[in-house]
Amino acid sequence: MFKMHELREIIKLVDQSSLNEFEMRTEETRISIKRSTPVQVAIPSQPTPVATAKPIPVEAPAPKPTVISQPAPIRQETSDTTESLHKIVSPMVGTFYAAPAEDAPPYVKSGDVVEKTTVVCIVEAMKLFNEIEADVRGKVVEVLVKNGQLVEQGQPLFLVKP
Structure with a gap:
C-alpha cells in the first residue's frame, strides 16, 4: 500500500x-x-468576399537614408564545437541532484576531469537514488541542469570534452 x-x-x-x-x-x-487533455478542433473560416477598388497611383516619397548598426559580437558555438562534446544524459525521468547531500559539495563542476566510472550526479525516481556515471574520460565543460530540477529520459545533463 x-x-x-x-x-x-x-x-x-x-x-x-x-x-x-x-x-x-x-x-x-x-x-x-x-493525462486528460482537451481536444482542440480548428475550424477553417470561410473567406468573406470583399469589394475591391481600383488602385490610385501615388508618387512614392523620397527614400530616407538608413543607418545600419552592427550588434555587439555574440559568443556562438559552432556545430563542430558542440558535436565534439560528449553529452551525459539522464537514463530516466526523475529529480537531478548534483551532490549526495544538501550540505555536501557537488560530485562534479565545470572544469573537473572525470573518468568513465566517475559518479557525476544522482537522479531520483520514486524514492530510488540512481548514481549516474560519466561513461567517458574528459573535462566537464558545462553543467546543463540545476540541482533539484526534474529531468526527462534522454535529457542532456553535462557536456564533457573527451
Missing part, C-alpha cells in the same frame, strides 16, 4: 513529464494515471 506522500510524488513526476499515461502494479495495488 502506498503512502499519500508517495502518491503525490508519483503524480507530480508524471505531471511535470511529457508522459500521457503511467501505470504501476504491485501485488497489492495498481496505479494508473492518464
